[in-house]
Amino acid sequence: MRTIFYTFILGAIVSCNKQEAVSDETVAAVSLPAASKYADYKSKDEDAPKMAASTMRIDAVKFVQPVVNKTEQKIIRSADLKFQCDDLAKTNDRIIASVKKYGGYLQNDREAKEYSEVSRMIQVRIPSKDFDNFLKDVSDGVDYFDEKNISSEDVTDEYIDNESRVKTQKALENRYLELLKKANKVSEMLEIEEKLSEIREEIESKQARLNYLQTQVDMSSFTITFYKNMPQKESASVPFGSKIGNALKSGVNAVLDFFIWLLEMWPFIIILVALIVFFRKRWRRRQKN
Numbered sequence: 383m384r385t386i387f388y389t390f391i392l393g394a395i396v397s398c399n400k401q402e403a404v405s406d407e408t409v410a411a412v413s414l415p416a417a418s419k420y421a422d423y424k425s426k427d428e429d430a431p432k433m434a435a436s437t438m439r440i441d442a443v444k445f446v447q448p449v450v451n452k453t454e455q456k457i458i459r460s461a462d463l464k465f466q467c468d469d470l471a472k473t474n475d476r477i478i479a480s481v482k483k484y485g486g487y488l489q490n491d492r493e494a495k496e497y498s499e500v501s502r503m504i505q506v507r508i509p510s511k512d513f514d515n516f517l518k519d520v521s522d523g524v525d526y527f528d529e530k531n532i533s534s535e536d537v538t539d540e541y542i543d544n545e546s547r548v549k550t551q552k553a554l555e556n557r558y559l560e561l562l563k564k565a566n567k568v569s570e571m572l573e574i575e576e577k578l579s580e581i582r583e584e585i586e587s588k589q590a591r592l593n594y595l596q597t598q599v600d601m602s603s604f605t606i607t608f609y610k611n612m613p614q615k616e617s618a619s620v621p622f623g624s625k626i627g628n629a630l631k632s633g634v635n636a637v638l639d640f641f642i643w644l645l646e647m648w649p650f651i652i653i654l655v656a657l658i659v660f661f662r663k664r665w666r667r668r669q670k671n
Contacts, residue, residue, distance in 0.1 A: 456538045458598045459513050463520065464529035464607040470502055473608050477504065480519040484512040486601070501609035507601040520606060529607075541595050544588045551585045 467473040470493075481488060486508040493502045508516045517532075555578060562574045644651065 455536065456541045456595065456599045457510075458535040458537055458595075458602075459510060460533050460535075460603040460605075461513075461517060462529060462531040462533075462605045463527060464609075465524045465527045467524075467608045467610055470500060470608065470610055474502060474504070476523075477506075477520060477606060480516055481506050481508065483519075484508050484516050486512075486516070489603075498612050499609050500612060501607060503605070503607045506604045506606070508604060510600055510602045513602045516604070520604075537595050537599070541592065541599075544592050544595070548585055548588045548592065551581050551588070555581045555585070 478488065486506050488504060488506055490505040491502075492504075494500070521527075558574055558578050558581065562571065562578070565571045565574060
């Protein structure tokens with residue numbers, strides 16, 4: 383009986399040892415692929431700079447898209463005014479004083495004189511925040527406007543688009559500068575420099591457009607034309623003696639013009655005279671016969 387008991391105990395111990403061995407082999411079999419993949423990834427990461435230096439792809443540069451902040455609304459406001467006044471000088475002084483009051487400036491100034499009218503056209507730039515106040519100052523004392531055109535142009539979308547392009551191009555420029563530091567070949571350096579030149583040209587173009595739009599938004603434009611009607615002057619009376627003298631001069635000039643015309647037509651006159659003489663002689667001969 384004891385022999386059977388000891389035999390059972392020994393079998394159980396051997397069975398447990400085998401299960402532990404199998405368990406250890408299973409864990410090793412599961413863990414090894416993961417370790418192998420980690421080693422592969424680590425090896426690739428360590429070799430990445432070497433591969434980038436030897437097989438650099440300039441056209442496949444990747445960068446993080448910059449975040450564009452929400453831009454306030456961009457509105458370009460302008461006005462075109464025309465009205466009649468009693469005194470051009472006083473009206474001009476009043477408008478210029480108002481321009482200085484709001485911190486604006488005179489852009490163009492043109493004066494014109496016609497037979498029945500004298501006018502002046504000025505173009506001024508006024509800060510957009512004072513657009514309505516300046517318009518009110520100009521309108522004071524004006525009975526009615528011959529023309530009054532107020533326009534507003536929303537350029538928010540264009541501004542945001544150009545702003546986004548500038549930030550994107552600057553981010554791309556920084557990425558190429560990083561690549562330029564890592565480049566080992568002259569050909570790679572030249573290619574990167576060429577790309578940088580194109581990017582910087584694009585940045586300058588978009589930035590110039592941004593600056594122009596911002597200036598137009600900040601400073602509104604006014605074109606103001608004001609005029610004064612002039613009384614028509616009566617024609618001065620001409621003395622009788624002067625009229626006679628003018629008539630004689632006109633007659634003499636007409637005679638001179640006639641003689642000049644005869645001199646120009648002399649070949650045709652000679653031919654005409656010859657024909658007249660020929661037909662007249664022929665007619666006389668027929669009469670005698």
